[in-house]
Amino acid sequence: MIRTKREKGSFISNINITPFTDVVLVLLIIFIVTMPKIDKESSVKVSLPQSQPNGELQSSPIVVQIAQDNEIYVNDNRVEPEALAGRIDELHKKYGSTVLVVRADEHIAYRTVVQVIDIARSAGVNTVALATRERTGVPVPR
DSSP: OOOEEEEEEEEEEEEOOHHHHHHHHHHHHHHHGGGSSSSSSSSSSSOOOOOOOOOOSSOOOEEEOTTTSSOOTTTTEEEEEEGGHHHHHHHHHHHHHEEEEEEETSOOHHHHHHHHHHHHTTOOOOEEEEEEEEEEEOOOOO
């Protein structure tokens, strides 16, 4: 706060907001620069196989991710393979989710993905979607 003496006995008090404005602008610039670097999908790094898009899901799904090191995550929380059935069943009953999305790394054994799908079906999940990356012009062998 700056006080200046104007006339005999009276003071004018002004608030200098220039330093405050400088700090706010610097924080805004930092926020704008770092925002694109934040991964919006998940913290688990999975290299998805490629496919043609087939439509959007209608309800809030249960997302099971299988990383390249065979670690399993349910909605971004690590789960032991033995506890996977219980966790899917718990989410299915709690939220009524009938859709399961499997995001498996493209190098994972097919057997592991099928086991996850079987566990989900036994828990009452009746729709399974496999997450893929959009194909970029390379034809898929048939």
